């Protein structure tokens with residue numbers, strides 16, 4: 001595992017929230033659902049600095065505490081163009097709006113926005129707003145691993161393109177079912193992506209998210225599925 005990650009630390013914070021700290025110290029927080037996340041590790045302390053907050057889409061369980069955390073850490077929020085603009089209007093000082101297929105450089109990480117099959121839209125007291133389409137991220141760490149966070153998604157055939165273009169070492173895939181793919185579909189995603197390690201996410205948080213890592217592991221015997229607790233690192 002240490003070989004594979006080359007000094008980059010990947011910590012699961014429950015649901016789809018993941019903290020990535022590269023060997024050179026860049027800190028990325030993906031889908032920071034903290035307040036109201038029943039699986040967020042209560043005793044977990046975020047690091048002293050968070051450089052970037054990456055959002056796969058604007059649903060509440062992914063947008064989470066992004067606005068407050070961006071202010072607290074003076075972090076840059078990276079999201080699809082419409083969601084970035086929505087958050088800028090909410091007072092987020094530093095945003096990078098991008099779009100599917102594009103890559104932005106975040107210090108020693110090249111972050112590429114990938115497809116995801118899901119819905120999008122962000123709700124506030126005024127209703128639900130159009131905030132682009134859902135996405136995933138491939139994070140290519142300089143002299144480090146290639147990480148793929150799929151966001152919320154169904155399985156889709158173009159995951160083969162993600163494999164062909166970026167060859168992710170680690171694939172963080174939703175497996176809970178109901179709102180995303182479950183273990184059966186995620187098993188096909190693993191075949192498409194051929195990662196060295198799978199980190200299941202978006203399961204067990206709420207009762208409908210019934211998919212479990214052992215079901216996925218039993219369907220992809222040739223691949224390693226990491227079973228870790230929220231707050232633990234790969």
Ligand SMILES: [Zn+2]
Nearest residue numbers: 057059118152
């Ligand atoms: Zn969602």
